[in-house]
Amino acid sequence: MPQKFANTLFHNFLGSAPQWYKLTIITFLIFNPILFMLSPYIAGWVLVLEFIFTLAMALKCYPLQPGGLLAIEAVAIGMTTPHQIEHELAANLEVILLLIFMVAGIYFIKNLLLFAFTKMLTKVKSKIILSLLFCASSAFLSAFLDALTVIAVVISVGIGFYSVYHKVASNKSFLEDGHDHTSDHELTEFSQNDLKQFRGFLRNIMMHAGVGTALGGAMTLVGEPQNLIIGSKAGWEFVEYAIRMSPVTIPVFIAGLFTCFLVEKFSWFNYGVKLPVNVRETLVEFSQHEDDSRSYKDNVKLIAQGCVAIWLIAGLALQLAPVGLMGLSVIILASAFTSVIDEHAIGKAFQEALPFTALLVVFFAIVAVIIDQQLFTPVIHWVLTFDGNMQLVMFYLANGLLSMVSDNVFVGTVYINEVAAALQSGQITRAQFDMLAVTINTGTNLPSVATPNGQAAFLFLLTSALAPLIRLSYGRMVIAALPYTIVLTFVGLIMIYSGVLTSVTETFYQNHWIEHQNVSSNTPAKH
Known part of the structure; x- marks a missing residue:
């Protein structure tokens, strides 16, 4: 009887996910408390990597359940607290x-x-x-x-x-x-x-x-969830956000359309x-x-x-x-003027959004661990040792590479929080913060087209009912995205390294888009 119960419980755990995946998650849950007692810092990094693993394996199991179990365990063993998670949620309510x-x-x-x-x-x-x-x-x-x-x-x-x-x-x-x-x-x-x-x-x-x-x-504040997180930390409204991003996003948009023309014209990829x-x-x-x-x-x-x-x-x-x-x-x-007044009909509209919203709350729980354990502080300090445009390039590449294998919302949230902390501690100026915020946004949005893991829209397409009908596999998506990945990443890198962000930031200050006293402020503020 106990054996039958255990087998049934294991079968129900994470449903139809592969057996090796279930065993991997169970191993994570057993191993984490032991490692945390030995080294909280290393245990925190291992938790982040485990969470990234659940994102990368999203096709095997939606990350909410395995990632949520890791987050609950993190709170239970003291990696973070419910209060810190609540603080992160309040800061990102928008x-x-x-x-x-x-x-x-x-x-x-x-x-x-x-x-x-x-x-x-x-x-x-x-x-x-x-x-x-x-x-x-x-x-x-x-x-x-x-x-x-x-x-x-x-x-x-x-x-x-x-x-x-x-x-x-x-x-x-x-x-x-x-x-x-x-x-x-x-x-x-x-x-x-x-x-x-x-x-x-x-x-x-x-x-x-x-x-x-x-x-x-x-391009805009509402284009991706991490954009709003970045914009909120920087205190940018819709128009200012779009203008600040435009030195990178407009050339990349033109390059993207040109790539579309070339691959169709010459039947590449x-x-x-x-x-x-x-x-x-x-x-x-x-x-x-x-x-x-x-x-x-x-x-x-x-x-x-x-x-x-x-x-x-x-x-x-x-x-x-x-x-x-x-x-x-x-x-x-829209519902009032299209005759949609039934509660159940309205409820269908929320079905697509709420699973990802719940996953985002788990993101913020992992972010709370990163903050409490100060996991990214040494990395940020190392990147900040670079000067000028090379500093921006290093941030762009670090965000881009991580976004290729992970989720860009998670990556963007972590990096903007660390940069905001660096601003508050006086390590960087407000002007540096503004340019780094642009770099983090473009780094998480552009190179992430390389894989379905990085872009929520790509993952949604891959897991849709259409994908098996048109024989769209993971490998086919990666190959088809390759020319775009190369062009968008390279053009974004050129625009960041060229110094155009510095010029745009200076123009904002000179034309009083930002109050002079905010230039030297150590806290992002609404302008």
Whole structure:
């Protein structure tokens, strides 16, 4: 009986995760208290590496459970305290509100985004132009909305069109219900060839859109969760944040679009796959049917969603309210004018955001350990021994490399906290802090496109229902992202090393964007 209970308990532990993964997490939990008694500093670093491991293995098990167990144990053995975690949560409340309300708010204007991407896919015949449009539009939307929601919309478009053609290729009407588009046994050999090419086409489009979310996400305060953390520490509002980042993000955006053009033009890295003629005809016919069947009421809803989207962009640009409250206003306005008044219907909007919000709270628990055990202090001191632009380069590379294998929100949070502590202790000036904040943001946003681990949007795509349909594996994603990784990282590095950040920071001071007394202040402040 005890043996049966133990076997069942082990089977239930972390569910369907591989057995070796379960044993690894159990080993971590047993080993940590022993190591903490021997050396708290080493135990703290081991905990950070263990947490990074859970992020890197996100495809085996969502990091909330294993990472959460590590965080709970850290509190239990004294690595940090609930009070310190509460302090971190209070300091980053704006980020939590962003994830809860903004992601849910965009859910209510998803139909408008679906409509736009659908028209783009069926109206534009040039693959190069279509790729550039998907990349640029994803960047624009991610700069003002939420990268996860943008990629979710693109995934919805991909699944919708894939299932439509799969029905037709199986000699069925695209209006027919109950078709299993995951099985190819009803396809003819000719249809299978078209479907294979269509999968390659969708892989290309999805990767361009995913990279677009990274390009746009680096530009603004709301593009990525770590941006808001960095902006809050620096005291930057929406417009100031965008201007400060622009010396790096605008050249990188241009370079990203140029890379998109080159890989499509010359069919590098498995790009350049065109949409088969038969597939295009089917999709155009389906889109026309959707337009014809859309009622006047549906069209009014799309207009209402468009007006709410304009309100959101204007509100963020004019800094009318904190980001989280702007997201809440979108929920209220969009649901009120699109007939969504049922509690359960509204609740669906929060399903995508809350798991990651919970994971972010675990992030802050690990950050609390780093602060209490002073884990990053020697590293920060070493990097600060470099002078001038080389100091910025070292921060950029350190953030970039860690973001490739870990989560960029975690990396950005840790580094900006350490730099803020260095400012408060008088180790660096306010001007240095501003430039380092830009470097941390770009370092966590750009090189992280190398792997699905680094970008939440990439990981979301890889774990989506679309990925197995279009045969998008981890390895294929890494290969497809490689040209973007090289170009974006290199261009960002050049812009940081060139000294342009120093010039922009000096311009801010000279034109009184920042009050003179804040230049020498040792604490980031609202300007």
